[in-house]
Amino acid sequence: MTVDVSKDEKKPTWCYEDVVEHLGGFGRYQQRVFFLMCLPVMSLGIQTLMTVFSMKTPQHRCAVPGVQNDSYDLKGIEHERLLNISIPWVSANDVDNKVMRSQCLLYRNRNQTVYEEGLLYSNRSTTSCSKWVFDHSTFTNTFTEEAAFVCDKREYHAFADMLFMVGKLIGSFLVGIFSDFFGRKTGFVFSMVLHIGCAVGGAFVQSFTVYVALRFIMGGANFGVFLSVYVLGLELVGRKSRTVAGQFLQISWCFGLLFLAGLAYGLRDWRHLQLAVSCPTVLFLGYYWFIEESPRWLISKGRYDEANAILRKVAHMNGQPAPPTLEPSDSDVSVKKESALRMFTNKTTLVRTLIIFINWIVCTMIYYGLSLNVGNIGGNVYLNFTLSTVAEFIGYVIAMAGLDRLGRKAMHCGSMIVGGLALIASMFPVMYGGDSVTWSVILLSNIGKMGASSAFSIIYLFSAELFPTVARNSLVGMSSMVARVGGVISPYIAQLNVIVGGHLGVALPLVVFGGLALFAGLLALWLPETLHRPLPETMEDARNFGKLRSDSVSKKISSSENGASHNEKIA
Structure with missing residues (x-):
């Protein structure tokens, strides 16, 4: 406690950290708020790494031209014959002699006679294909398959993830300013609205432009949610508990990823998976009525009455005596x-x-x-x-x-x-x-x-x-x-x-x-x-x-x- 006793025996002054310790380092109120703050962190982890499943590129090859019901799986001798005269074999890796059917090339001359006469495939010219068939044994559908981001478009996956990170970079500028001006609680709700909108909307997109735009906004929103969660979740936690509490916030991120892995295993269509992990986040909007504004932010804005009311509420829930009333003169040592x-x-x-x-x-x-x-x-x-x-x-x-x-x-x-x-x-x-x-x-x-x-x-x-x-x-x-x-x-x-x-x-x-x-x-x-x-x-x-x-x-x-x-x- 910061005590400043003058010759006139003025009352001791309390800094904000003294009041936090007085309230109980990790009492019932802090535990409730901290638990509530851990849940959105799970969603942040899910949406950040969602592209591991939604934009995964399944095994694929060129589709056989003119075959309407072509599939990745071999359907019989006739299907194999069509594949042999249409798609060249290429090396599967650079270590052993394994080969695979080309993912990006077709033979120009797909005349059956040429194949039957046994001409070497290496002497036949090839061209790029424009349609593909995908292996559905692991994924029934991914965004990469829908948009055909393979061959010369295979780097689009990295571009989508990159824009998400750029969104986090820009969000670190803008969200901090917004929260400083309007408050941590308002910043949380605003960021969560964007998070929910981008998450749910992402399940219905049809174009890559819209998809990456939503990922970009999602990156900024995620930073805003995490910033608010960190402040609101740890601000009233005592000094001795803050390091461990901060680590547990990151552990809750892991729980979100484990949940994503289990759900992705059961829902192999990326749109169904996106909806399943996004719709429950609407419940986080209810936090507006369950969490309080940051007392430290209220004090920084001179709103001492509101801050003191929140601190008294914390003390009451924790079974602690009411803390001394903070006044403008009771600020931390500058x-x-x-x-x-x-x-x-x-x-x-x-x-x-x-x-x-x-x-x-x-x-x-x-x-x-x-x-x-x-x-x-x-x-x-x-x-x-x-x-x-x-x-x-x-x-x-x-x-x-x-x-x-x-x-x-x-x-x-x-x-x-x-x-x-x-x-x-x-x-x-x-x-x-x-x-x-x-x-x-x-x-x-x-x-x-x-x-x-x-x-x-x-x-x-x-x-x-x-x-x-x-x-x-x-x-x-x-x-x-x-x-x-x-x-x-x-x-x-x-x-x-x-x-x-x-x-x-x-x-x-x-x-x-x-x-x-x-x-x-x-x-x-x-x-x-x-x-x-x-x-x-x-x-x-x-x-x-x-x-x-x-x-x-x-x-x-x-x-x-x-x-x-x-x-x-x-x-």
Whole structure:
């Protein structure tokens, strides 16, 4: 508690954090609000990675011209004869001698006599086909199949995912301004309306232009929902519980992905799946009547009466005495803000800031890239997606268990380096083992995903504790914004599998992600540890942070409390 007793024995003044602790760190009210905030996060995860199923490209080949009922499955000897005179055989990969019917080419001369006379297929000219048939054993229908995004249009999948990430980038600008002006609760409802509209509307689109436009808006809306959820869900949680509560928000994301995997397995038509995961989100509009506005935001706008009423309600529900009434004079100790650009004027802080930016970019790129790549590494896409989500869950649990024991630096660097080495190692079974060792590729890929998820959750806290208080919010905001660059690039790296093809195409995205993870993890070794260290307050503190080991036991601050108190500002 901040106590300011004058000679006239004025009443003690309470800062906002003192009131939060007085209300009970994680009482009944906070538990209810936190649970309500976890549910929308599940929907955010579902809609973010929905394209793994809705835009998956099934196995396919050129359709036989003139055959109305052509299908991917072989129907008999006559069907096989038509295929042989119409579609050339091509190499299925670059390791063994397996062949497959071409997905993009037809013979120009499809005269039956030519085939029967035994002329070599290699001497016959080919042309591109304009119609395809698809394998329906895994998916009955996908958007990629409907729009025929194959052959020279196969990169459209990556373009749709890229626009989603661009939407998140632009949303980080606009939604923050909207929420600062109209309030966190209003920002949540507005973003959720957009989220619901794009999700439900996406099930009925007929054109690619409309589809990607909705994905773009969805990206911005998702950022707005997550920002509001983070603030409203964690603002009234006590310091000691915030780090764990923040991790549980990310774990609820995993629960959403597991739900998506199970539902996608049962609903193989992408439109049915899109509707099934989108319609229930309409219920989130009811939050308007169940959640309160952010007291901190109300105080920032001078609306103390409304803020005090909410705080009294929290105290009553938690069985705590009513907190003291906050007044304009009872504000937190003000800290003189400085320009974040001053971090770039000193060699030490410049290098550290650039390393942090690189790690944000790489963490974001690898997390989303590996998530989007689960259908390209062989095996069953539903099982791969589930295993990837379980690996992500384990990564979050490992991060929670090790942060306050091993430290931020050791956990982050270890996660990045181990994950990177596993992804690089996946190259060997892919290139030299063939299809018989697909399980090892999936295992190594999931170790990489586990490391990326763990590092992704740690970098939020680690960077917040390295930046000085006078510019912390601005610098964390810049880091989050820079990270979107990684998100924008990740779909194209994941799509290398489709573009390059063969076993090299399977290995290439994993090796690229692994190399970047290893590079960023090794760079992060130059960052100082923040566990049990007083956080830097000024630019001078930031420059000297980590240089002197004597920041002394007398000034020691529990990083788990200080770092957690900034977690709410990061989203």
